[in-house]
Amino acid sequence: MTYVKDAWYVAAWSCDMETAKPLAVSILGEPIVLYRSEGGRWVALEDRCVHRLAPLSLGRCEGDRLRCMYHGLLYDTDGRVAEIPGQDLIPAQARVRAYPIVERHSWLWIWMGDPALADEALIPPAVGYDNPDFILGHGQLDYAAEARLINDNLLDFSHLSYVHANSFGAGPQFAASLPKIEPLERGIRYTRWMTNTKGQSSRKSDTPVDSFMTYDFLIPGVLLMWSGNYPLGTAEALGFAPPRIDDAVAGVTFTSQAVTPMTDKTSRYFFNWGPHRRHGDEALRDQLMALADMAFGEDKVMIEAQQKVIDGTVDPRIMPTAHDKGVTIFNRLVERLAAKDMAAPRQERMG
Ligand code: FES
Ligand SMILES: [Fe+2]
Known part of the structure; x- marks a missing residue:
């Protein structure tokens, strides 16, 4: 399939998301877990634990972080593993991909390309519930x-x-x-x-x-x-x-x-x-x-x-x-x- 990677894709309606309840989505064939942390922050991570590839979308939100509920690896919002139960050393490769995510016009937009190029000005000017002129x-x-x-x-x-x-x-x-x-x-x-x-x-x-x-x-x-x-x-x-x-x-x-x-x-x-x-x-x-x-x-x-x-x-x-x-x-x-x-x-x- 030919699609533009350096673009913002709609992942979900923000109003349909519950705090601390991870949602599994797939965009351009990539499994992604997104959630709103208890601190109100939006996070989008690769939905695949580095340990044994369990989906993080079956995990548990802890503050801003997400814990894999298979063997308990704890992920930071940037995708890095912050804790491995029973092991002090955290290897450098213990991280999953983190995607830029923005809430705008009632949608959650995920940037699928190079994060360094994620420019919020490229989010299309949709009309959402934040626009008082329309009853949607x-x-x-x-x-x-x-x-x-x-x-x-x-x-x-x-x-x-x-x-x-x-x-x-x-x-x-x-x-x-x-x-x-x-x-x-x-x-x-x-x-x-x-x-x-x-x-x-x-x-x-x-x-x-x-x-x-x-x-x-x-x-x-x-x-x-x-x-x-x-x-x-x-x-x-x-x-x-x-x-x-x-x-x-x-x-x-x-x-x-x-x-x-x-x-x-x-x-x-x-x-x-x-x-x-x-x-x-x-x-x-x-x-x-x-x-x-x-x-x-x-x-x-x-x-x-x-x-x-x-x-x-x-x-x-x-x-x-x-x-x-x-x-x-x-x-x-x-x-x-x-x-x-x-x-x-x-x-x-x-x-
Ligand atoms: S698969 Fe995630 S902690 Fe084991
Ligand atoms: Fe049509």
Whole structure:
């Protein structure tokens, strides 16, 4: 699998974590244990004891430290063994890898590359519970499919007309026209106006409006999208340029979504969604989350089935269409950054 290592990957919802309760996750095929220490500190370590390879995620938190509950080796937050029961000497190689971990926008982000390059400025500007403007609900979904296929899905919204014909309710006209796609330094930007429409999903309207939606899809696989309704004629008055979010008259929602490769063929998909406070309430949030559950279930059925066909195909090739512009630009960027990862000199890793 080709993925960028020097990037922040979403590992969990911070609000779903209990203090001093380790959680086992897998990112890019690496077993990782993460926990919030009794002192309130976030720690992410290789989930594999140096003694006999027991998972540290079955261990016990002691203050900031984590004890392997097989034979009791005690680990410091930097991955070094601090105590070996019955032995005074602690060998220099008695350590596991420690990963940079940051809580931001309600997510726990883990840096999978060289720790020396872990730059918090590269964390995508998702919207989480710390943003007072939005009323959000959240969820996650595990896929028996490689993350790349989910990224491809999120980079080509023409599937809304077909996969989501019964949920988001985008008509065939949605796939019949093309959005604007622009490259960004670490992703792509999608923008589209729909003029004189009664909207769809979160933006249904009794009277015709101009409806706008935009998202950034960023390395390693993070989608940040908002949309809203504007008075008829707004799109033309702006020359089809993006509007200001504050000028929307109705229907403003935000969703943050993250795709994390767990192994070669499994992924975890994290999402939130909800209305702007001026455009909705908790009841609308719950309706949107029910809609999201239905729609993301539709994606999962299609993508897992697609994965099976790919796996059963000797030399799988694809044939891009006009809607694949975003997919193509993003996947080229992934290839480029992944190649840079490989070329850069790295500090020696443990484990
Ligand atoms: S396997 Fe962890 S202490 Fe023995
Ligand atoms: Fe979808």
